[in-house]
Amino acid sequence: MSWVFDEEVLAVLAAIAVIAIVFAVSQALYAGRVVEPFSELGLLGSSGKIGDYPRNVAMGLPFQLNIYVGNHEGKVMYYRVLVKVGDKSSIVNASTPLSTEPIMDVRVVLEHNSSRIIPINITLYEPMINARLVFEMWIYDEVAGVFKYHGRWNQLWINVTENAAPTSSQGHSRVLSLSPSIESKVAEAYAAVRRAEEAGGDIREMSTLLNSAIEAASRGDLYVAEKLLETVLSL
Structure with missing residues (x-):
């Protein structure tokens, strides 16, 4: 069985092929990246x-x-x-x-x-x-x-x-504001989380501990907050 393509059909197929190639390239370029x-x-x-x-x-x-x-x-x-x-x-x-x-x-x-x-x-x-x-x-x-x-x-x-x-x-x-000393320690701990993230590390535990420290500081439990922040910085 033979197939006969006229110029119009070939043009449509060529356009589809171009779109498919562009899509494949864009997927490869943006894989793992947040576009917006x-x-x-x-x-x-x-x-x-x-x-x-x-x-x-x-x-x-x-x-x-x-x-x-x-x-x-x-x-x-x-x-x-x-x-x-x-x-x-x-x-x-x-x-x-x-x-x-x-x-x-x-x-x-x-x-x-x-x-x-x-x-x-x-x-x-x-x-x-x-x-x-x-x-x-x-x-x-x-x-x-x-x-x-x-x-x-x-x-x-x-x-x-x-x-x-x-x-x-x-x-x-x-x-419910944080004291200046706790504020700076939270910022330092967040910077540590960001460094670990950029290095490809698993930051789930660090993030959980950091949120627990923020919650403790917000309710006035500064001792617990500082201990949790020290743990984040040690990971």
Whole structure:
């Protein structure tokens, strides 16, 4: 049986062959590489799902939300999510963070292609109508040694109603910030994780210990935090 091809059919086959070659070459070039690195920031309700957000909360009483953070940057990342309170006149966008002090500081270290849902309890102590609860993603710049706004943010509009029961605190919920000494040690440990990653090592244990150290420091258990950081640096 013989096959007869006219010029039009041959042209189509040639085009398909070129596309196949280009695709194969691109797959070889980008194998193991992240073509478009990105990070994810999401806000989930108390059940850990999209929706089920509170619309009204009582002043001085905690309410729960969940923060979703995802890393697809091609390397291990050190994230901060700053929680801030604004109103209708507040300005926040992909290039400008909200110009106000945070009421909460949430931190996590994530390996490439990993994510985490972080439960948080927020307490607001001032009555407000249409309060703008803003969640900003910041990432650690290992070259500059500082956190930089990453342009990812979420918001929740909420009413804070007066509570008849007395409250023991004034202002918003306290910021869970790290002391300068612990801050520098966490940065040093993160740099060690990055070096191990670039050397092709398995960084899962180091990342887990580093997150445990951050959590311990955030709740004020500095002794445990320092011991965990020492372990990370020794690996």
